[in-house]
Structure formats: structure tokens, C-alpha cells
Amino acid sequence: MSASSHAPDQHHGAAPVGGKIWNGFTASLGILIFIMVAVLAMRFLRGLGAVTNMNDGYPWGLWIAYDVVVGSALAAGGFTVAFITYIVNRGEYHPIVRPALLAAMFGYIQAALSVMFDIGRYWEMWHMFWPKYAQVNSVLFEVALCIGTYTMVLMIEFSPVVLEKLGWHRPLKILNKLLFFFVGFGVLLPTMHQSSLGSLLIVLGPQVNPLYQTTMLPLLFLTSCIGMGLAAVVFEGTVSSLAFQRPLEKELLGKLMSVGLWFMAIFLLLRFSDLAYRGALPLAFKPTFVAGWFWFENVLFALPLILIGSPKSRGKRKRLFLAACSMALAGVFYRFGGYLVAYDTGAGWHYFPSVGEIAVTVGLIAFEILAIIIAIRMLPVLPAAGGEKPVVARSSLAARGRVD
Amino acid sequence: MLTRREMLKGAAFSAAGAAAITVTGDAEAREARPMPEEALGLLFDGTLCIGCRACIAACKDVNGMPAERTKLEIGNYWDAPLDISGKTLNVIKCYRDGAGTHKDEVKDGFAFTKTSCMHCVDPSCVSACPVSAMTKDPVTGIVHYSLEACIGCRYCVEACPFGVPRFTYDTPFPKISKCQLCEPRYADGHFSACAEVCPTGATLFGKTKDLKVEVARRKALKPGDKTEFPRGRIGGTDSYLGVIKKYVEHVYGEKEIGGTQVLHLSGVPFDLLNKPALPDVAPARTSETIQHAIYRGLIAPLAFLGGLVALAYRHMRPEAEAAKPPPAPPAPPAPPAPPDRRDEPEGDEKDGGVP
Numbered sequence A: 001m002s003a004s005s006h007a008p009d010q011h012h013g014a015a016p017v018g019g020k021i022w023n024g025f026t027a028s029l030g031i032l033i034f035i036m037v038a039v040l041a042m043r044f045l046r047g048l049g050a051v052t053n054m055n056d057g058y059p060w061g062l063w064i065a066y067d068v069v070v071g072s073a074l075a076a077g078g079f080t081v082a083f084i085t086y087i088v089n090r091g092e093y094h095p096i097v098r099p100a101l102l103a104a105m106f107g108y109i110q111a112a113l114s115v116m117f118d119i120g121r122y123w124e125m126w127h128m129f130w131p132k133y134a135q136v137n138s139v140l141f142e143v144a145l146c147i148g149t150y151t152m153v154l155m156i157e158f159s160p161v162v163l164e165k166l167g168w169h170r171p172l173k174i175l176n177k178l179l180f181f182f183v184g185f186g187v188l189l190p191t192m193h194q195s196s197l198g199s200l201l202i203v204l205g206p207q208v209n210p211l212y213q214t215t216m217l218p219l220l221f222l223t224s225c226i227g228m229g230l231a232a233v234v235f236e237g238t239v240s241s242l243a244f245q246r247p248l249e250k251e252l253l254g255k256l257m258s259v260g261l262w263f264m265a266i267f268l269l270l271r272f273s274d275l276a277y278r279g280a281l282p283l284a285f286k287p288t289f290v291a292g293w294f295w296f297e298n299v300l301f302a303l304p305l306i307l308i309g310s311p312k313s314r315g316k317r318k319r320l321f322l323a324a325c326s327m328a329l330a331g332v333f334y335r336f337g338g339y340l341v342a343y344d345t346g347a348g349w350h351y352f353p354s355v356g357e358i359a360v361t362v363g364l365i366a367f368e369i370l371a372i373i374i375a376i377r378m379l380p381v382l383p384a385a386g387g388e389k390p391v392v393a394r395s396s397l398a399a400r401g402r403v404d
Numbered sequence B: 001m002l003t004r005r006e007m008l009k010g011a012a013f014s015a016a017g018a019a020a021i022t023v024t025g026d027a028e029a030r031e032a033r034p035m036p037e038e039a040l041g042l043l044f045d046g047t048l049c050i051g052c053r054a055c056i057a058a059c060k061d062v063n064g065m066p067a068e069r070t071k072l073e074i075g076n077y078w079d080a081p082l083d084i085s086g087k088t089l090n091v092i093k094c095y096r097d098g099a100g101t102h103k104d105e106v107k108d109g110f111a112f113t114k115t116s117c118m119h120c121v122d123p124s125c126v127s128a129c130p131v132s133a134m135t136k137d138p139v140t141g142i143v144h145y146s147l148e149a150c151i152g153c154r155y156c157v158e159a160c161p162f163g164v165p166r167f168t169y170d171t172p173f174p175k176i177s178k179c180q181l182c183e184p185r186y187a188d189g190h191f192s193a194c195a196e197v198c199p200t201g202a203t204l205f206g207k208t209k210d211l212k213v214e215v216a217r218r219k220a221l222k223p224g225d226k227t228e229f230p231r232g233r234i235g236g237t238d239s240y241l242g243v244i245k246k247y248v249e250h251v252y253g254e255k256e257i258g259g260t261q262v263l264h265l266s267g268v269p270f271d272l273l274n275k276p277a278l279p280d281v282a283p284a285r286t287s288e289t290i291q292h293a294i295y296r297g298l299i300a301p302l303a304f305l306g307g308l309v310a311l312a313y314r315h316m317r318p319e320a321e322a323a324k325p326p327p328a329p330p331a332p333p334a335p336p337a338p339p340d341r342r343d344e345p346e347g348d349e350k351d352g353g354v355p
Helices: A024-046 A062-074 A077-087 A091-118 A122-129 A139-166 A169-199 A202-207 A217-243 A250-278 A281-285 A289-307 A317-341 A355-378 B004-021 B054-063 B124-128 B155-159 B193-197 B208-220 B283-316 B318-323
Strands: B040-045 B070-072 B075-077 B091-096 B109-115 B134-136 B143-145 B203-207 B226-230 B239-243 B263-265
Touching: A024 A355, A062 A091, A062 A169, A062 A217, A062 A317, A062 A355, A077 A091, A077 A139, A077 A169, A077 A217, A077 A250, A077 B283, A091 A122, A091 A139, A091 A217, A091 A250, A091 A355, A122 A139, A139 A169, A139 B283, A169 A217, A169 B283, A202 B124, A202 B155, A202 B283, A217 A250, A217 A289, A217 A317, A250 A281, A250 A289, A250 A317, A281 A289, A289 A317, B040 B208, B054 B091, B054 B193, B124 B134, B124 B155, B124 B283, B193 B203, B203 B208, B208 B226, B208 B263
Parallel strands: B040 B263
Antiparallel strands: B040 B203, B070 B075, B091 B109, B134 B143, B226 B239
């Protein structure tokens, strides 16, 4: 396959899909975004309590647990694919670098937007980046700084696609010379904040159930997010190949999943040996909701190993897709587990997201999907039908032959 | 070209990176924080409290906190908050069992307890706050809140194991509320309002080291003994003759998460008073030990970055592209074997790309 082109500017073969942007589906996304804006208007006029169920027992709700913690982890495909392609130097993954970076960029934009909605005194948010207020012992300080920087790095990593579209060759040339730095930096940053998203829970101490509270949290979050990111790439790749009638990079996606399998196995090994070491394992066999949740997660983590453990099974599209869903959901449930289910700050506190909170989360996801659709239609992101030649046209529908 | 070797190299490199980033920090664990020499605090002796709630009213008054309407079985009240909140910094709560006739007894008894900031020696809120809005005074040890710095992220609310910092959810201009021991009132000879107005000395203000001596003195006496109980602040002139009741062994706050400057004595076990059972080690200490191990001097991240950038440079420069042999056809380099055993490179592609 296209192992000969290595720098991101040489994604010959990527081309805009073209076509109409507005149809029934994208219009419904627009409606969901509109509902979100209405809820947010209420939130900014009347305060967080007016639209959310957050309280002093659960000061962090859906917006942090899903939009920030889960959302950014699902966007981990950006750095894992960049790592495999440019650091490990496996050029065959080129066709999926751009879609992965695109999804990652909007995943992180979604997380950043969500933080702005969630933070009570949002007009002071710049304090996070102002030396006078810096608090280097705070895990959240590191997370905020790192996510903020990485969102910008993602934009830089993705900008060649935009420059290419605009035909700005000079800036593109300069950028391409420097891109190696941003690729390296863009791998470091997520390893830092994805692990720190786990470390955030350590200071909560005994309020987090011992099934989840451990000094291994940073490693558990890092390993699970790699699986989530790769699975999300496979998910998005499968869906977009169907939606835009592009050839499915099945073989590549299968290989990505086999990398993911490793991390599922490492996660489970780490998790159970740590639980055994701390003597917390008996808690998993108590008839509690947390324990049930814990086992459900573990099943989701283990399922991909069973589904696509053999290379043959990775050739089956449906299995691959199912395994990707399981791998992604495993990390999603693990994060909800740590941040909400296993968090117990004392008797009398309850939390379940309000309709308003859910509407905002759904609206943000709709925004992310809509932005990705528009980008895919207008920018050279997906591999064009027709293979290696620098394709400019939007000859999208023809099946893509294998170049051997 | 891309072979197993290359893959292993990458894997080894990332493993080294991960190891560098998660170096075990045991040797350099962040030390436990000592109690500041002149630390200020409160002693709450539940056996002396009569539940008059004068402290709640005084606290609201001097701190300019708004009244709260509370729905109770007997009607709605403006002066009976059941818990601390964004509008209330201090409450007295009551334990009651059965007939509720015997003070400071578990069976058919009742007992009072106070909820307010414990002013931890190693506070989770201070460690958590990303913008230095929560700070611990190096001299008095008072945990201060700065509205000016706060961004309203509520990580302090999330982190505090005592559930103390509270947030105002009902306003577009929210803030965090917590007891700061009335420090602005010290200049003109006042001290914490709750202790100032307490008629029985159940809440006593003073230096934590003096309060600890007082705790030891009370616990050394026998139930029924008569003794002088100081009122207001320790070392002051106001005191009265009272009777020592039976205390439980545990002094709440002495060891909890590395110790607190506010101490509690009680006649009934603290779990009945809904005081959380906490470990001796401060979660802030654990958290910071790990953060420091990973980020100390930014050495590990910078080394990792150097390696990443060097490899990215090597693999992305144009000459590298030119020098590369042409892509080898089918047999793709073997992906890493998943833990369950499997045989190596083999053509798992039956059909070409779809559709």
C-alpha cells in the first residue's frame, strides 16, 4: 500500500469527498446543537443549578465525566496513530492519519468547550494559564495546561490539510519542515494528560471506592485510553466508509485493533494484580452496584480479546466493528465508574444527569459529528478513490483498488 | 523496510518512555506536612454543646452569609440550615436514637456535633486547586479561599473528604464558601465568632497545640470529676466549673488525613455522628508524590519528548523518504501478538477493499 509517502503533506490520495452538506441527518444535528445552545443560555443566565443536577456531593457530573474525561480519551486515536505512523515508522498507516487527527481535534475542542460550560467562573478561566496563579502540585493544573496546549498542537498537525485545500504552498512548505516537532510533542502531551486524568482521582482519597482508587490510576487511564482511541478510529473508519462509500481500510484497521488488544490485556493484568496486591479484590465480590459496574467493565475489556484474538477473526468486518465498540465502551464505562459510580462522598448525596445536562452533551457530540462531516466533505481528509496519484478531483464513488 | 525489528524498537522505546514517566517515587515520596508551630484551630467538645445554635447565627452574621429557608417536618424555617452549603459555613447537627432522652449516650440518646472546615495540616483542597485559590497560611495554618483567583472548577469540593468547601449553584456568578476561622476579625481583638458566642465553651478557639493540651487534660480526668472549662478562647479569663462526661477514645482530627487544626471530642462514636472514617496519610501527599515522581524538573517528559522528536525527524525528513526501498507487497509486517497465542504473519485478507 502507500508505504512510500511519509510526511503528512504527502498524503497523495486524500481528497475532499464533496457532495451536499445539508441533508436530513445533518439538519437533525443542527437541531440538537440548537437545543444545546438554548440550554446553555439558561445555564449562563441563571447558573449551573438551573439546568444541572450537580450538587456539593457530586460537584462534577456528566459534563466532566463524559465530555472531558471520556471525550478526550476517545480522541486518543490522534496520538496513537501518529505514534505508530511517524515514531514507529509504519508508513502503511498513512491513509488513516488525517481522519484520526481530524476526529482527535474535534474531540479535544469538544472537551475544551465543555470545560467552559462547566466552570462556574468561566470569565476567570485564563488564570489556568497565568503564571501568577499557577499551582504546580495540582493535577488539574497539569491537565488543563496540557489539554490546552495539545488542542493547539492538534490544530497545527491538522493545518496542512487546510493549507493544501487553500493552495497556500509556501506556508505549507515551511510548516512541513517543522511538523516533526509537533508530531513528537503531540505524542508526549496526551500521554501526560491522559494519565493525569486518572491521577485526578488520587487526591479524592477514600471517597473513591478501593476497586478504583489506586496509585496505578495514571497507568490504567493511559493504557485504556490507547485502546479507546484506536477503537474510535476503527469505529469512525467503518462508519465513514459506509457513509461516504469509501473503501474500508479493513486490513489496517484490523492491525490497529491488534495493537489495541495488547493494551486491553495490559490493562486487565495491571488492574487485577494491583487489586490483589492491595487486597481490595474481595470488594469485587460484594453485592454492590459498584462491584457490578466493575465486572461489567471487565467483560467489555476482555470481550475484544475473545472476539478478535485470532488473526483470522480480525478479517471479519462485523467482528472487528463489534470488538472496537467493546474496546471503546470499556474505557467509557471505566471512566464513568471512577468519576461517578465509585465516587461516594457520604450519605444523602445523589446524582443523575438532568435532561439539560444530557442535552448539552448530546449537542456537543452533534457539533463534533457535524464538524467532522463538513471537514470530510470539504477538505482532503479521507483517502481518495483511486490510490496513489495526487488526486485533486472528487471522484469518490469508485472502489479503490489495492496497489500492490 | 518495516519489520518486526522496527516494531520492537518502537515498542521498546515507548515502554522506556512509559517507564521513565512512571518512575517509582517511593524513595522521594513527598514528606508529610508538619503542623505549623502557631497553628490556630477550634476544639469542639460535643459533651458541652447544648444545641442552642448561637454559633450558626453568629457565623452567618459576621461573615455576611445569607439566610436559608429550610423545609422541616414542623414547617419552613429561616434559621435552621441542616448542613453547610454555599450559604452556610457552620452547622450543629444532632444524633438521635430511640427516645432521645439521654445526652451523649448511644442508646435512647442524643448528641451534638459541629460541621465546619477542619483546617487540615495537609489539605486536599489546596493540593487540588489549579489556580492557587485555596492556600494554607504558613503561620496560622488557616486554609484561605481567594474569590479573586477562583475559576469555579469545584475540584476542591470534589477533593475534600470532610465535604467542606461548598459551591453556589443557584447564581450565574458563583463562588466557593468555607470557614476561614474569622481571620479578618483578629486585628481588633476578636476571634472565631462561633467560639466567641458559645455559652458553654463547647466550641473553643486557640492555638492547636494549646487545644491539644486541653484535650489531654480533659481526657485524663474521670467522668464525674469537676473541673474548670474555659469559654471562648483558651488562655482567656472566662471559665466556669463543670462536670466531665465520658469521652470516646478517639479524638477526631488528631490523625485524620495527616491531622487537622480543628479537633473534636465526643461522648458517642464519631461514625454515629456521620464523621467519615479516614486514613492517617493525606491523599494530597499520595497525589503529589506521584505527580512529582513523573514531573520533577520535567526531566522525564523532556527526555521522552527528545526521543519522540528525534524519531519523528528521522522518519519524516524527505531524504528518509527518498532512501526508502519500494514498498514490499502483500505480507504485512506482523502486528504484535495479542496475549493469547497466535501464529505470525499470515494473510488474513481474503477479500479486497469494500464496497
